[in-house]
Amino acid sequence: MGVGERLKSHRAVVAWLEYQLAQERRKVQDLEAEVAAREQAREDARRARYTVETTWPDMPNVLHRSGCRYNSSPQTNIRASEAVQRVRDDPLVCCTACDAGANITALLSADGGRDDGT
Ligand SMILES: [Zn+2]
Numbered sequence: 001m002g003v004g005e006r007l008k009s010h011r012a013v014v015a016w017l018e019y020q021l022a023q024e025r026r027k028v029q030d031l032e033a034e035v036a037a038r039e040q041a042r043e044d045a046r047r048a049r050y051t052v053e054t055t056w057p058d059m060p061n062v063l064h065r066s067g068c069r070y071n072s073s074p075q076t077n078i079r080a081s082e083a084v085q086r087v088r089d090d091p092l093v094c095c096t097a098c099d100a101g102a103n104i105t106a107l108l109s110a111d112g113g114r115d116d117g118t
Contacts, residue, residue: 038106045103051075052092060091068098069086080107 001009029103049066053073062070063083078086080114084107094101 010030013073036108041071041102041106042109045106046065046080048080048103049077050080050103051077051098052086053095060093062095063087063092063100064095065100065103068095070095070097084108 031101037103051064051066051068053062053064053071055061057074062071063086066075066077078105084104087094087104087108093103
């Protein structure tokens, strides 16, 4: 292989490596943004307050974010840690109107400490 061909070949390798590096940098940026967004969601969920709506006998109670207008029972605010515990211990459903379940999911994923990137 002549020197001209070798130069062309190595330039091609350099271009490919630069492309791969740019791809990896983009992936890292995307994942960093995702991690930051998840952490922000967890923090928001941690700071939020919740209420448990008492429903009919034999029906599961409903977890709301505080101030949800679909909660018709007297509201006693509870902290996020208690809300997580109640979801674990009680037959409780999460209100879909105020999306309390999204917060609980964020808290449970933080609580488990498992962030394997899936
Ligand atoms: Zn609600």
